Amino acid sequence: MNQLSSIIDDLIENGEIDLILPVIKGGIKNQIEEVYFPQLCSVIENVPQSPSANDIQHVINAFLQFELLLNETNQIYIPEQYVDKEQCLNLKRYIEILPSKINRLHTIKNSFYQKFICLFEYYLACYTAIQSKTIISELIGNTLCSFCKKQIGLCTCETFYRNFEAVLNILKRLKLLTKVCQMSAIEACRHRISNFVRDTCSKYSPNECIPVLEQWYESGVHCWLEILQGYCYDELSQSSQELFDDHKRLELKNYILECYIKARSKHMFMIIIEYPESCKVLKDLKQCIKQIGHRYLIIDTVKDEFNKRLLHPGAGTTDILAAFINAIRVLRYLDSTGVMMELSCNNVKQYLARREDTIRVIVSNMNEHGVLELDELTESDGRATQMDMYDWEPEPIEALNAPDRALRTPHSRDMMSMLVSIYGHPELFVEEYVHMLADRLLSGVKVDITHEGRYVDLLKNRFGDAGLQGCDVMLKDYIDSETINGSIRKNLSEKFSLELPINALIISSQYWPEVKFSPIELPDELMAIQKAYTTAYGSIRSRRTLHWSHNYGQVKIEIEIGGKTLDFTVTPFHAAIIYKFQDKDVWTISDLSSSLKCSTACIRKRINLWQNCGLLKEESKDTYRLVEDSSKVAQNSQHTQNEMVITKCGDDENDTAENQADLDKKEHEQTIICNFIFGMLRTMTSLTLERICSLLSIYAFHGKNEKTLIEVRNILDQKVTANQLQYKNGLYTLPSSNQE
Amino acid sequence: MINSCKNKMRIRFKEFNGVAIWKWIANDDSCGICRMPFDASCSECRYPGNDCPVLHGECSHCYHEHCIKKWINSQQTNKLCPMCRQEWKSVP
């Protein structure tokens, strides 16, 4: 450049400048536009997403160099008379138009400003780290600088930050500052906020965070924006504009809350489980939700976490209920209208309603006051719930998706009502209870009647007599039956040998849930004793008679096959089916149906039991053969002897309804399940039944397709029988040939 | 063991716990007075069966004992079966 200056001087002296001036002008212009400027741009463009101190230094150097070049070019002296207004080599003007030039270069425009976001965030991080050393060390609980990660005494952030002022000055001289600030500063702030909140709240902590975050914002981000505003003052004063309007600042502040909800929603499960220890965190969340909404973030994670962690066979009903109760408390606190709770907990409710022992656990946790002991176990200090007792809030927008409003009645703060709401309505809960009681009494398990009576009384206190009257009669039937059994046994023992003891549960049909009668002809021996019992009953209770249901009740049978003796307890229906295989090894479904005088659907449904325990094999479609090879039966007889007690077949009673399509669908489903299990065993070698179940429910079969423990075991046992699986010491494995 | 070629399997019943519903032997399902089924109690009773028996009349009509007695007692003059208006005489 200096050389160029002296050349120009010579030319002027020789009066030859006119000839050469256009060339010089063009040369310099080209030099700037095609070399200097692209160099600067490429340096800026090459800044990585999270720049290091070196990268930043590189950019600053590029800026400094660019500025230097411009200045040098500027120093070339061109006498006034040669500078005409239009064509002059006015470099000052060039600087004036630089921002609009950048804007016109579309290819670099976006990445140009984008890079400033990274740059600015880098310096903002320095700045906030300097400004909020004490707050952050309190929040995170250590004494490292939040940015450079060095001990606070050794922190180098301030040195870094000084460079920033240089950058701002250069940008200002290049007239780029305002534009760059407007395009990049807010975004840089957002990045910083999001990263900062994520870093500080990544681990669950029961402490309040929002006040600290807000302090961090005020002392750091906010001040930094003020500084930028100060630098831009000159440029802005001309257009009398604010660099950032209030709206933008408010958005930023709310963005902290949004990030906070995002970070904490990951901990919702912990927050729920830990409640009430987590109530400080909840206070934060409530404030966030109140200000900016975003409830769906919480709703979605609660749903997901519950599905993943609790709603599978591996979790105990008591645990699920306790978590459910806590979830209700927590979500009610966050949103007193109950909409959040309803949306988040709906699938928990559905799951609990499907789980067999839910009612039992709820009812057995009731005590004299009608309050759940569970409730007391998880009792909160009441602080949280009282706070929002009196301030009414409108329902949040998410209410539009709420499936039902049962949970949101004024009484729903009462935990018992909440649990009852699992079944949709108190009347349905009561109905469900009555069914459960009936199932228990019919199951043949010894029932403690005084105990059950106490529960019935507790329920009556709470729900009134109306729906529970039947329970009294059911319990009385149970007691009366025992008395009648006693006297009839005495009566019968005179006529029959005592080899086959008979007992009956004699029920008042009007007061029990519907009793099913699927007709079937029992083996003669059973028929005879039943008939004798009925006659004896008629003599004790005049003008009354008995109708027997073979769908319920238990027959204890001893099966002798292949030199082994196996014990089973099954319904009379099941007994009648296997009894037929004594006379003939092979039966078709239709032959069985005509021989037993019952429907084919009934048989199809029940013959599975014998197939599953290896006594029968489906030779071809609807044709069953007795399995003579005793080793196969013996293989899982351990199971059957101890566990295979089929006490009722009341649930699956739509005997006639089942058609071929349904069966096919079931078979298809079973194939999928088996393939899935084989896959799991290939990777995990051996698994327990429970583990398989919970894996299935997590990965494969949610919702209504979910399999119960027994269903899965039946499938597994079939595979064991077919030698496709091995079962040893409670573990299922693939046979060694299959393992590869 | 002897006829194992014929009977590969032998089944022995060891115990039978049955479930049965009881029913009144009557010519109708429900009481003509209270309209409740006989297998349920009359509207005054809590438990069916022994506590709330069914009475047969000579005219072959049946009622809950409590229902027919109330009806008969409410009649000053002739005690008639509500269904057939014949004189009510209960079969012991």
Place this chain on the structure above:
Amino acid sequence: MNSNFSEQPRATVLSSNPQTTLGQAQRRLMRDLRDLNLNKVEGICASPVDAHNIYLWNAIITGPPDSIFEDGTFQLTMKFNENYPNQPPEIRFVTKMLHPNIYTDGSLCLDILQNRWSASLDVSSVLISIRSLLIDPNPNSPANSAAAILYRDNRREYERQVRELIEESWREDLDTDNDDNSDDEEMKNKTRATTTTTTTNTTREQENAE
């Protein structure tokens, strides 16, 4: 017609009372109500006036087709007591009637509602009997002698007057329909007050006893 009649009884309110506190009469009346709703009988309909008092019913009988009473709708009140079904209900036409066995105040002279009452009768069978009484009067036990004489001696005039009454009742219906609602309500309350003084007292006692 009065809106009360088309309204379905609020069964939920009725059944939410715990059954044990219901007397024999109340249970039987609920049963009657259920039977009426289950087996609809042509030409009759009835339901309790309101959900809290099952002893007072409103009923409507439509005139049997192909008779002079065709197209007429006749409103009745039925008043039961706690001895039902061992005692008959008190039944009274609200609609103005001209009939040999119906007193001018609307009450009936019908043997099954008096000495030939039976505990096996229910709301539906009583209303069916009353409906058939309309076309088949019993001139031997006249309750309205003027009507009985007219029926016996000048059947055409009797029929003409009956038709006149039916048409008059249509006009009244129209009038009440056009009437202000509050008037309607007031009228209803008045009739209820006069007819239920005795029964409401007894039910209130029962309610207190609960």
